[in-house]
Amino acid sequence: MNRQDDNTPEISGKLDALLAAMPVQARSAFTARVLEQIRKDAELQAHETCLDTLLQAQPIAVPEDFSERTMRCIHRSVRRARRLRRVGMAAAAAAAIALSAALALERVDDSAPADPGLAPVAVSMDHAHESDRVAGRAAVSDEALMYELILLSEALEGAEPLLEDEAFQALALMSR
Amino acid sequence: MADSPSRTTDREIDIDAALMLKVGRGDDAALAMLIERWKTPLINFFYRSLGSYEEAEELAMTVFVRVHRAAPRYRPTAKFSTYLFQIARRLLINAYRKHQRKPLQLVDPAELHAVDSDDSVMRSMEIEESFHHALAGLPENQRTALLLYKQQELSYAEIAEVLGSSESAVKTWIFRGRQTLRELLRDLL
Numbered sequence: 601m602n603r604q605d606d607n608t609p610e611i612s613g614k615l616d617a618l619l620a621a622m623p624v625q626a627r628s629a630f631t632a633r634v635l636e637q638i639r640k641d642a643e644l645q646a647h648e649t650c651l652d653t654l655l656q657a658q659p660i661a662v663p664e665d666f667s668e669r670t671m672r673c674i675h676r677s678v679r680r681a682r683r684l685r686r687v688g689m690a691a692a693a694a695a696a697i698a699l700s701a702a703l704a705l706e707r708v709d710d711s712a713p714a715d716p717g718l719a720p721v722a723v724s725m726d727h728a729h730e731s732d733r734v735a736g737r738a739a740v741s742d743e744a745l746m747y748e749l750i751l752l753s754e755a756l757e758g759a760e761p762l763l764e765d766e767a768f769q770a771l772a773l774m775s776r
Numbered sequence: 777m778a779d780s781p782s783r784t785t786d787r788e789i790d791i792d793a794a795l796m797l798k799v800g801r802g803d804d805a806a807l808a809m810l811i812e813r814w815k816t817p818l819i820n821f822f823y824r825s826l827g828s829y830e831e832a833e834e835l836a837m838t839v840f841v842r843v844h845r846a847a848p849r850y851r852p853t854a855k856f857s858t859y860l861f862q863i864a865r866r867l868l869i870n871a872y873r874k875h876q877r878k879p880l881q882l883v884d885p886a887e888l889h890a891v892d893s894d895d896s897v898m899r900s901m902e903i904e905e906s907f908h909h910a911l912a913g914l915p916e917n918q919r920t921a922l923l924l925y926k927q928q929e930l931s932y933a934e935i936a937e938v939l940g941s942s943e944s945a946v947k948t949w950i951f952r953g954r955q956t957l958r959e960l961l962r963d964l965l
Contacts, residue, residue, distance in 0.1 A: 614965040615957055619926035622820035624829055626836075630819075631811045632789045638807070672878045763923050 792856035800847035918953035
């Protein structure tokens, strides 16, 4: 077959038919899967917006009071929140960020160890919620942090409140 | 595929744009309708580009997620198909980058359907597989331009918009792509 033959209408027609073909069909559950994926994505987007708002608001609120250590605390918590999000804990991530913001605002105790996880940091929680588990500038136990995470997750618009085991899991991840 | 926009007319442009505007206002039924209309063209575009049905479905899904995210900001300044395939092409280029680290695994569409293994079926499977390989060997701009022109029936101007190039460049890519495919497939066609 020479080049002249290659350009016959018949060959062009066959090639065009191959190019135009749609040989595969979407599986029956495809649309439902897409809608579910979109629902999850919208949920995640809502959390992202919430987190961004919280994060962006804090430096404006008390810029001069933010010590280097407090900023490190926030950045560390952001990294932890991202880790939480990667493992699919959007609500926990939101709560973690909110907790971080609350900690950073006014509650970092300078007498606490230099490289704290969240647990050793002394905080007052009354600003964030009306929790009677923690008051004033008390050192916060893991249990108190867990309840605070749950309360924060309940308070966040659009977030599913955390269950206790989810909050514990979130704390464990945050403390790594 | 009665609901799929095989040849986009002005009326269909209005339908897609109207659906998209409704999606932007949170209308889930409009979203489902948009997905129904475009899922087959999108999956086939990705399937022909990548040779993987699974990946084609995943990418089509991602396109719809992106479309949903962008819906509140959507303004019908161009044909919906142009808008849709701009998103699809960006995702496709990302997929190609991933494939540079992992070779293509072509899947014959016959594997997705029950088929009889008579001679004519074997022959069409052979043509299909060779076509896939030949298409995969084209430069990305030629392959995408050809598919948008022939499979998705976009105009030269629309393809130029999707690819961010001139119409004359698109015509050249399509011409060269077809010539290469003819060369590669001449013994089979």
